Amino acid sequence: MPSPTLLAKKISKSPTIAMNDKAKQLAAEGKSVIGLAGGEPDFDTPPHIVEAAIKALRDGETRYAAPSKGIRPLLEAIAAKTERDNDVRVDPMTDIIVTPGGKLALFLALKAMLDPGDEVLIPAPYWVSYPSITTMVGGAPVTIETSSADNYRLDLDHMKAFVTPKTKAIIINSPCNPTGHMLSSAEIEAVATLALENDLYIISDDIYEKLNFDGRPAVSLASIPEIADRVVVINGMSKAYAMTGWRLGWLAGPTSLISVAGMFNSQTSTSAATFTQHAAVAALTGPQDCVEEMRKSYEERRDFMVSAFNSIPNMSSPNIEGAFYAFPKVNETSKTSDEVANIILDEAVVVGVPGSAFGVSKDAHIRFSFAEDLGKLKEAVERIRRIADKLA
Numbered sequence: 001m002p003s004p005t006l007l008a009k010k011i012s013k014s015p016t017i018a019m020n021d022k023a024k025q026l027a028a029e030g031k032s033v034i035g036l037a038g039g040e041p042d043f044d045t046p047p048h049i050v051e052a053a054i055k056a057l058r059d060g061e062t063r064y065a066a067p068s069k070g071i072r073p074l075l076e077a078i079a080a081k082t083e084r085d086n087d088v089r090v091d092p093m094t095d096i097i098v099t100p101g102g103k104l105a106l107f108l109a110l111k112a113m114l115d116p117g118d119e120v121l122i123p124a125p126y127w128v129s130y131p132s133i134t135t136m137v138g139g140a141p142v143t144i145e146t147s148s149a150d151n152y153r154l155d156l157d158h159m160k161a162f163v164t165p166k167t168k169a170i171i172i173n174s175p176c177n178p179t180g181h182m183l184s185s186a187e188i189e190a191v192a193t194l195a196l197e198n199d200l201y202i203i204s205d206d207i208y209e210k211l212n213f214d215g216r217p218a219v220s221l222a223s224i225p226e227i228a229d230r231v232v233v234i235n236g237m238s239k240a241y242a243m244t245g246w247r248l249g250w251l252a253g254p255t256s257l258i259s260v261a262g263m264f265n266s267q268t269s270t271s272a273a274t275f276t277q278h279a280a281v282a283a284l285t286g287p288q289d290c291v292e293e294m295r296k297s298y299e300e301r302r303d304f305m306v307s308a309f310n311s312i313p314n315m316s317s318p319n320i321e322g323a324f325y326a327f328p329k330v331n332e333t334s335k336t337s338d339e340v341a342n343i344i345l346d347e348a349v350v351v352g353v354p355g356s357a358f359g360v361s362k363d364a365h366i367r368f369s370f371a372e373d374l375g376k377l378k379e380a381v382e383r384i385r386r387i388a389d390k391l392a
């Protein structure tokens with residue numbers, strides 16, 4: 001009997017997806033569960049985007065997309081968006097690949113840059129899929145832990161200590177899933193210096209760039225001229241346009257790397273769905289007030305989540321600068337984040353994701369998505385408040 005790859009032993013199902021599935025299963029069993037595990041907007045996709053997809057289907061846009069790297073109007077819309085938002089010029093025909101979701105864009109970017117054993121620096125807390133995808137493509141993830149006490153700051157000397165002759169890339173996600181942290185200009189400079197001194201690629205995962213709070217814009221690393229030729233941007237429609245189920249993302253970067261990623265895309269996905277690409281054109285070129293309305297709503301919920309967790313005895317949350325996750329900490333506890341998440345699940349019937357999934361080894365953090373109705377968030381926090389003494 002043949003057996004699957006040995007890599008399978010190093011990877012588990014995405015914990016965010018596993019916990020989200022668990023919440024859905026408990027709801028199907030009739031439990032009054034509040035699922036805050038998945039990072040998915042509660043809003044419906046704006047109607048003009050849905051209409052564009054329906055029109056594309058009616059117009060017969062049901063075949064493989066050509067070119068496989070993305071239909072020309074979408075490549076041009078992404079290039080225009082990149083210039084408008086990030087002040088970066090990319091050639092639509094050579095520097096962008098459209099993929100079925102940002103997650104696959106990340107997979108293709110890493111597959112295109114790594115040889116077996118090449119190392120990738122991943123600051124933690126990190127999005128759960130970074131180490132797993134790195135491992136899946138034959139690379140070696142190297143975690144750089146940062147601390148909540150230091151506002152998750154990236155320090156050049158600290159990062160340098162993790163560089164070896166095998167280091168090939170660093171992954172940056174700002175605003176960050178799960179902390180919301182946005183890189184300061186000093187941190188951007190530190191990442192740029194590290195990459196230049198050690199000849200590294202920088203993966204700039206900009207998927208939450210539109211979900212920034214307190215009027216502070218998110219800066220894409222691609223917009224820094226000195227490093228622009230080594231930055232590969234990951235982005236997509238899921239978060240800003242409430243289009244998670246449409247599976248539409250992209251990567252953009254140096255032509256040499258993008259041409260390899262495009263080759264791999266043509267050999268795996270063939271292309272992102274054609275009618276979805278037409279909908280993405282409508283999203284990127286149409287009115288943007290829907291994005292701002294959703295952002296404002298996340299900001300209100302952010303205000304609530306930060307003050308609510310700081311009002312629960314023995315829990316705390318720093319300010320959340322972007323994205324739509326709270327990542328509070330249980331202050332004085334002998335329990336691990338997995339134990340804390342299980343108690344909250346069993347006793348409060350609220351589903352979050354333990355900090356361990358995001359590479360946090362020391363403190364007991366738990367991630368709750370606030371891309372959920374405010375009424376449900378209030379109920380979730382009250383339930384946690386009632387059982388908070390059990391978390392110590």
Ligand code: PMP
Pocket residue numbers: 039100101102103104127173177205207235236237238244248249
């Ligand atoms: N990057 C980060 C940090 C994310 O949280 C997600 C959410 N799944 C993605 C990339 C990819 O999103 P998608 O595949 O839905 O485009």
Ligand code: GLU
Pocket residue numbers: 014016017037038039040103127128129177
């Ligand atoms: N990015 C979201 C999250 O972190 C969606 C699930 C996933 O792809 O991990 O929950």
